[in-house]
Amino acid sequence: MLSKRIIVCLDVRAGKTTKGIRFTGNIDIGDPIAMAAEYYAQGVDELVFYDITASSDERDIIIDVVEGVAREIFIPFSVGGGIRSLDDMHRVLAAGAEKISINTAAVQNPYLIYQGAKAFGSQCVVLGMDAKKVEQSSVIPSGYEVYINGGRTPAGIDTAQWAKRAQELGAGEICLNSIDADGTNDGYELVLTALISRTVSIPVIASGGAGLPEHVLEVFTETDASAALIASMVHYQRYTVRHIKDYLAERGVPVRRCIS
Amino acid sequence: MIALVNYGAGNLTSVARALQHIGEECTITREHDVIRASDRVIFPGVGAAGEAMEVIRREGLDTAIRHVVAAGIPFLGICLGAQVVLEESEEDGGTPCLGIIPGTAQRFQGPAIKIPHMGWNNLSVRAAHPVLAGVDARAQFYFVHSYYPAPARDEDVIATTDYGISFASIIGRGNVIATQFHIEKSGEHGLRVLKNFCTWNGSVALC
Numbered sequence: 188m189l190s191k192r193i194i195v196c197l198d199v200r201a202g203k204t205t206k207g208i209r210f211t212g213n214i215d216i217g218d219p220i221a222m223a224a225e226y227y228a229q230g231v232d233e234l235v236f237y238d239i240t241a242s243s244d245e246r247d248i249i250i251d252v253v254e255g256v257a258r259e260i261f262i263p264f265s266v267g268g269g270i271r272s273l274d275d276m277h278r279v280l281a282a283g284a285e286k287i288s289i290n291t292a293a294v295q296n297p298y299l300i301y302q303g304a305k306a307f308g309s310q311c312v313v314l315g316m317d318a319k320k321v322e323q324s325s326v327i328p329s330g331y332e333v334y335i336n337g338g339r340t341p342a343g344i345d346t347a348q349w350a351k352r353a354q355e356l357g358a359g360e361i362c363l364n365s366i367d368a369d370g371t372n373d374g375y376e377l378v379l380t381a382l383i384s385r386t387v388s389i390p391v392i393a394s395g396g397a398g399l400p401e402h403v404l405e406v407f408t409e410t411d412a413s414a415a416l417i418a419s420m421v422h423y424q425r426y427t428v429r430h431i432k433d434y435l436a437e438r439g440v441p442v443r444r445c446i447s
Numbered sequence: 448m449i450a451l452v453n454y455g456a457g458n459l460t461s462v463a464r465a466l467q468h469i470g471e472e473c474t475i476t477r478e479h480d481v482i483r484a485s486d487r488v489i490f491p492g493v494g495a496a497g498e499a500m501e502v503i504r505r506e507g508l509d510t511a512i513r514h515v516v517a518a519g520i521p522f523l524g525i526c527l528g529a530q531v532v533l534e535e536s537e538e539d540g541g542t543p544c545l546g547i548i549p550g551t552a553q554r555f556q557g558p559a560i561k562i563p564h565m566g567w568n569n570l571s572v573r574a575a576h577p578v579l580a581g582v583d584a585r586a587q588f589y590f591v592h593s594y595y596p597a598p599a600r601d602e603d604v605i606a607t608t609d610y611g612i613s614f615a616s617i618i619g620r621g622n623v624i625a626t627q628f629h630i631e632k633s634g635e636h637g638l639r640v641l642k643n644f645c646t647w648n649g650s651v652a653l654c
Contacts, residue, residue, distance in 0.1 A: 188568065188569065188609060189564065189566050189567070189568045189590075189610055190566055190567040190568065190587060191566075192566050192567065227634070232566070232567055257461070257464055258464060258468070261465055261468070261631060261632060261633070261634055261635075261637060261638055262589065262632055262633070262634050263589060263591075263629075263632050281460065283460065283461065283464065285458075285461070285632060307493075307494075308493050308494045308495070309563070310493065310563060310565070310591040310592075311493075359563065359565070359591075360565065388557055388558065388561055388562055389561065389562070389563070390561050390563075390565050390566070411561075413561060413565070413566060414566070443567040443587040444585065446583045446585055446586060446636075
């Protein structure tokens with residue numbers, strides 16, 4: 188039976204892992220390669236690295252990180268942040284990432300999804316989507332609007348419509364982040380996650396808000412999410428990936444167990 | 448020396464890195480002489496069958512691969528490599544493939560399941576095989592695919608996996624073995640299968 192995936196997200200700035208609260212106030216918490224190796228040992232199913240480097244002259248650092256990670260761990264990992272062209276995608280994939288995640292660039296140029304899928308295969312192209320609850324309207328019928336530029340700018344498009352369009356263009360997966368829930372540790376945005384995972388046939392990764400193993404259980408039992416993204420709950424050693432998986436397995440969620 | 452057949456697939460370097468990690472030397476090549484003279488051959492793959500077969504034919508790699516298979520050299524197909532060894536794929540409006548193992552690659556049917564089949568899943572081993580030696584029965588492997596191998600003969604099915612239906616996730620015949628999952632991205636169990644392949648003599652007799 189296909190397991191529900193636990194994905195750990197690492198925000199990387201200038202070669203260091205950071206964790207932010209609601210997209211602001213990042214603090215350094217460690218070396219991304221060492222952290223990747225640790226989560227690999229704990230049995231994480233996948234990793235995501237978000238390059239939150241502000242300046243373009245620091246872009247090459249993420250390539251070094253990707254190469255270092257690819258030498259250490261033998262599970263899929265994706266890279267997002269600052270990917271704007273086929274050339275950017277190629278560099279990250281060639282350095283050893285399995286997938287690339289595009290967000291703002293895909294909204295500005297949806298054709299990039301099609302181009303990436305055609306060049307590297309749909310399985311390589313993850314659509315990152317930041318969503319915020321708004322008033323329902325004719326423009327935003329779902330009541331969840333897509334935001335770009337790291338969650339700062341409303342894009343004026345509807346999350347459900349955008350998810351469907353991205354799937355048609357060839358996205359292989361959607362990583363759905365709730366801006367409202369992100370950094371709160373109060374649990375995933377279940378209504379949003381259920382909506383999007385019902386809307387598309389490709390896998391949806393729930394993101395934003397996980398603080399307890401109960402939250403991960405909730406998102407798997409109450410929505411069709413294929414994977415759950417976690418960050419601070421493991422970064423600050425409150426839980427290990429193994430602990431979260433044991434908790435889920437005991438409650439009947441299919442997960443990949445560590446066999447030593 | 449292990450030859451990694453280069454037809455432009457994206458996961459070549461991932462497979463090369465995994466081999467390096469377990470201490471095996473390999474060369475990424477599309478030279479027929481190098482492929483034919485190697486001790487074992489790995490055919491990794493991602494992407495679409497139509498495009499892959501076009502490159503394989505254009506570069507004459509089909510002839511080199513058939514020679515390797517006929518010569519008894521251990522041959523490993525990964526992911527798309529487990530589909531192109533069959534006779535035909537449903538992908539890209541029907542793509543004639545290498546025909547090393549009788550059967551076809553077929554598409555998963557929704558809407559009850561998400562397509563692609565993406566993530567970690569189990570194997571049910573049908574026939575013991577040297578490449579699975581020492582692999583725990585509960586081990587899971589990483590899959591990403593929308594088409595699956597459907598070999599014509601039951602004896603070519605080494606392991607199956609459940610995803611909506613039960614499909615052949617490892618197929619093999621003689622010195623050919625092919626996994627639908629990515630052994631290079633399946634953690635320690637995947638590396639174990641890769642290591643086993645690197646010591647396999649191409650015979651299915653278990654010692």
